[in-house]
Amino acid sequence: MKMYSILYHEVQPENLAVTMHSGDLEVLATPQMIAWMEEASCKITNCEEGMTTVGILMNVTHDAPSALHARVRVVSELVEQNGKIYTFNVSAWQGEKCLGKGVHKRATVNAKRFMEKLHQN
Structure with a gap:
């Protein structure tokens, strides 16, 4: 089942x-x-208590402009979960016009340990 x-x-x-x-x-x-x-991608990940995800890769193109007050639809599709790594196809749309698209990856981390490491440096 695909998740969006x-x-x-x-x-x-x-x-x-x-x-x-x-x-x-x-x-x-x-x-x-x-x-x-x-x-949008964060909303798909379903982490257990004390866990979260962090972005580790974003490879997108920005293909068309969008003006002030335009309504933008942002879509993320979970295409793979390999252990702690989630891979998403992402895109942004204004009506039928694709504003941008690409691939995004997130890694699952223990939130407390992640922040502790940050403050140790």
């Missing part, structure tokens, strides 16, 4: 490339599109 997550967002001023300093135009910023793809 679909989220909807409206492009706000804080989501624009000019605001996020990833470009000079008032269009959806690539980092924001990627963050929405990660958000």
Whole structure:
């Protein structure tokens, strides 16, 4: 059985490339599109108590612009789980226009141990 997550967002001023300093135009910023793809992927993972997932790979193209106040549909499909590694096909859409697409991977980690290691360095 395939697992999907679909989220909807409206492009706000804080989501624009000019605001996020990833470009000079008032269009959806690539980092924001990627963050929405990660958000959709997180909703599919089903971790036990004390566990979470962290992003380990994002390989996407940003193929078309999206303007302020556009409605964006973000889709994540879980295509493989190999041990602690989840692999997703991700995409962002405005109507029938594909804004971007690619592959995202996440790894399952123990949240407490992960943060402890962070603070040891």
